[in-house]
Amino acid sequence: xxxxxxxxxxxxxxxxxxxxxxxxxxxxxxxxxxxxxxxxxxxxxxxxxxxxxxxxxxxxxxxxxxxxxxxxxxxxxxxxxxxxxxxxxxxxxxxxxxxxxxxxxxxxxxxxxxxxxxxxxxxxxxxxxxxxxxxxxxxxxxxxxxxxxxxxxxxxxxxxxxxxxxxxxxxxxxxx
Amino acid sequence: xxxxxxxxxxxxxxxxxxxxxxxxxxxxxxxxxxxxxxxxxxxxxxxxxxxxxxxxxxxxxxxxxxxxxxxxxxxxxxxxxxxxxxxxxxxxxxxxxxxxxxxxxxxxxxxxxxxxxxxxxxxxxxxxxxxxxxxxxxxxxxxxxxxxxxxxxxxxxxxxxxxxxxxxxxxxxxxxxxxxxxxxxxxxxxxxxxxxxxxxxxxxxxxxxxxxxxxxxxxxxxxxxxxxxxxxxxxxxxxxxxxxxxxxxxxxxxxxxxxxxxxxxxxxxxxxxxxxxxxxxxxxxxxxxxxxxxxxxxxxxxxxxxxxxxxxxxxxxxxxxxxxxxxxxxxxxxxxxxxxxxxxxxxxxxxxxxxxxxxxxxxxxxxxxxxxxxxxxxxxxxxxxxxxxxxxxxxxxxxxxxxxxxxxxxxxxxxxxxxxxxxxxxxxxxxxxxxxxxxxxxxxxxxxxxxxxxxxxxxxxxxxxxxxxxxxxxxxxxxx
Numbered sequence: 001x002x003x004x005x006x007x008x009x010x011x012x013x014x015x016x017x018x019x020x021x022x023x024x025x026x027x028x029x030x031x032x033x034x035x036x037x038x039x040x041x042x043x044x045x046x047x048x049x050x051x052x053x054x055x056x057x058x059x060x061x062x063x064x065x066x067x068x069x070x071x072x073x074x075x076x077x078x079x080x081x082x083x084x085x086x087x088x089x090x091x092x093x094x095x096x097x098x099x100x101x102x103x104x105x106x107x108x109x110x111x112x113x114x115x116x117x118x119x120x121x122x123x124x125x126x127x128x129x130x131x132x133x134x135x136x137x138x139x140x141x142x143x144x145x146x147x148x149x150x151x152x153x154x155x156x157x158x159x160x161x162x163x164x165x166x167x168x169x170x171x172x173x174x175x176x
Numbered sequence: 177x178x179x180x181x182x183x184x185x186x187x188x189x190x191x192x193x194x195x196x197x198x199x200x201x202x203x204x205x206x207x208x209x210x211x212x213x214x215x216x217x218x219x220x221x222x223x224x225x226x227x228x229x230x231x232x233x234x235x236x237x238x239x240x241x242x243x244x245x246x247x248x249x250x251x252x253x254x255x256x257x258x259x260x261x262x263x264x265x266x267x268x269x270x271x272x273x274x275x276x277x278x279x280x281x282x283x284x285x286x287x288x289x290x291x292x293x294x295x296x297x298x299x300x301x302x303x304x305x306x307x308x309x310x311x312x313x314x315x316x317x318x319x320x321x322x323x324x325x326x327x328x329x330x331x332x333x334x335x336x337x338x339x340x341x342x343x344x345x346x347x348x349x350x351x352x353x354x355x356x357x358x359x360x361x362x363x364x365x366x367x368x369x370x371x372x373x374x375x376x377x378x379x380x381x382x383x384x385x386x387x388x389x390x391x392x393x394x395x396x397x398x399x400x401x402x403x404x405x406x407x408x409x410x411x412x413x414x415x416x417x418x419x420x421x422x423x424x425x426x427x428x429x430x431x432x433x434x435x436x437x438x439x440x441x442x443x444x445x446x447x448x449x450x451x452x453x454x455x456x457x458x459x460x461x462x463x464x465x466x467x468x469x470x471x472x473x474x475x476x477x478x479x480x481x482x483x484x485x486x487x488x489x490x491x492x493x494x495x496x497x498x499x500x501x502x503x504x505x506x507x508x509x510x511x512x513x514x515x516x517x518x519x520x521x522x523x524x525x526x527x528x529x530x531x532x533x534x535x536x537x538x539x540x541x542x543x544x545x546x547x548x549x550x551x552x553x554x555x556x557x558x559x560x561x562x563x564x565x566x567x568x569x570x571x572x573x574x575x576x577x578x579x580x581x582x583x584x585x586x587x588x589x590x591x592x593x594x595x596x597x598x599x600x601x602x603x604x605x606x607x608x609x610x611x612x613x614x615x616x617x618x619x620x621x622x623x624x625x626x627x628x629x630x631x632x633x634x635x636x637x638x639x640x641x642x643x644x645x646x647x648x649x650x651x652x653x654x655x656x
Contacts, residue, residue: 031390047389052401074329075329079326086333104345104348106405111356111402125384133367134360135199135364
């Protein structure tokens with residue numbers, strides 16, 4: 001059984017101020033759920049930058065290298081064909097496919113990496129703290145357990161109401 | 177990004193809205209039973225889609241001799257349709273990728289439907305090279321797969337092979353871009369759903385999207401890089417399509433102007449098709465407050481720009497034919513304008529060069545009837561452009577005894593009309609099961625570009641308050 005306290009806000013500007021204040025008071029935030037990307041939220045939560053673009057770059061570089069070397073191998077080594085006396089290794093005509101393959105490799109790898117890193121799955125039921133967080137509500141979520149003192153609980157509840165939370169509720173997920 | 181926007185700039189979300197209302201308005205079209213008009217439209221489009229399948233079957237059974245092709249004109253409607261559909265498929269990625277990089281906010285109202293349209297158009301385009309093979313089951317020969325034929329590899333120096341890579345990459349990347357953008361909106365539909373099966377279906381479609389802050393951060397990183405990749409990709413696709421012609425030594429085809437000319441034409445026809453669809457969709461799905469006259473006007477400006485580029489390209493072609501001093505080149509263009517296909521040439525000129533010039537007038541740019549008629553006119557013109565380029569350059573070849581006139585057969589015609597049926601069937605199904613507008617993206621421009629926000633901003637200005645407030649409070653705190 002896992003227990004959570006969920007503070008719901010109805011505006012992203014209030015949410016952003018609240019997250020900063022919560023962080024300043026030293027309480028650990030479990031997660032923030034929003035219906036659309038809130039600009040500046042990752043910085044306010046002290047989140048590290050995503051490294052997804054690096055994945056894209058590496059995959060693209062690998063794709064480019066593979067395409068160029070494969071085409072060269074086919075046209076020069078494995079199956080050289082004479083087209084009007086032109087050189088077997090004719091780089092300009094390799095460029096279009098190399099470019100397309102670079103883009104393809106980067107796009108597929110990045111998307112797959114995105115799904116894996118976010119743990120998105122068609123079978124696993126997602127944890128939904130409040131169904132309105134994909135509509136018009138912004139949730140700040142705190143994890144609590146038997147070690148959480150009453151002082152800490154009060155602190156969480158106080159900071160939520162002080163920062164203008166429209167609603168504060170508890171949510172439990174059973175099992176495990 | 178500072179969120180400041182002038183209060184006199186036209187709002188992109190009209191009416192008394194809030195986040196909840198935006199969700200309700202957009203999700204509405206996926207809820208409940210579709211109206212009779214939808215069933216009728218889907219019935220008609222579906223019938224043509226079935227006719228298309230039957231015609232493909234007939235073509236494959238009998239061979240492509242059932243088309244109007246002959247030994248002089250070995251490429252006609254099939255390649256015309258292919259290029260036409262690929263061209264239409266350029267608007268979606270242009271809107272979502274290029275306009276994202278240029279931070280154009282009006283993109284958010286139309287990108288979802290335009291991307292869907294792109295994917296459906298590319299699917300239709302891909303049909304033609306495949307069925308033209310005649311022996312469809314040997315279609316895999318176009319991929320450089322290890323084989324027992326030598327191994328004989330595909331010809332990497334051929335623009336037709338580049339095309340295979342360009343089109344398949346374009347379809348895949350557009351699909352990834354579109355689908356990843358749909359995840360949050362499917363999540364929204366799931367969380368509103370009442371019935372259990374609807375929840376389950378949309379949860380699967382959303383891959384269990386939750387809207388966690390870390391996921392949004394990765395999501396934004398993914399869409400930015402995909403936009404960055406798609407931008408050169410979309411330009412490369414029609415460039416490579418134009419190489420199919422430009423690298424050959426046929427008068428009228430062998431020109432270096434083709435890549436930019438084809439890309440401009442593709443964007444031109446793509447935006448026209450987006451307008452045709454969106455004008456119907458905004459009315460029937462009651463989305464006039466999200467796809468506003470301002471959106472329509474912006475698209476019409478792009479049609480005016482790209483239409484004029486296409487017009488200049490036509491005139492440049494004529495000039496270069498004369499200036500080259502090559503009699504074959506000169507004849508190709510003389511024959512285009514005044515030969516047996518003069519009617520096609522002048523239809524193209526009227527539809528593509530003259531008709532978009534009406535959009536110099538603001539009144540006409542903002543008139544929905546004029547826009548609707550012109551959007552269809554443009555696509556008729558763009559079909560003729562491809563037909564003119566292909567058939568007029570081929571039908572009078574190097575041997576006068578081979579000169580001929582191309583006539584399509586009923587199979588040619590029905591295959592083309594059939595793909596229109598496939599296209600509209602797919603779009604109609606999309607419009608009733610997927611969110612037609614990117615809900616999360618529209619919400620993210622609400623604070624700057626909605627009528628509600630503009631009103632508040634105007635009130636603040638009237639009270640003489642500082643208007644330099646930015647949405648991102650980071651700056652607000654640090655600099656004041």
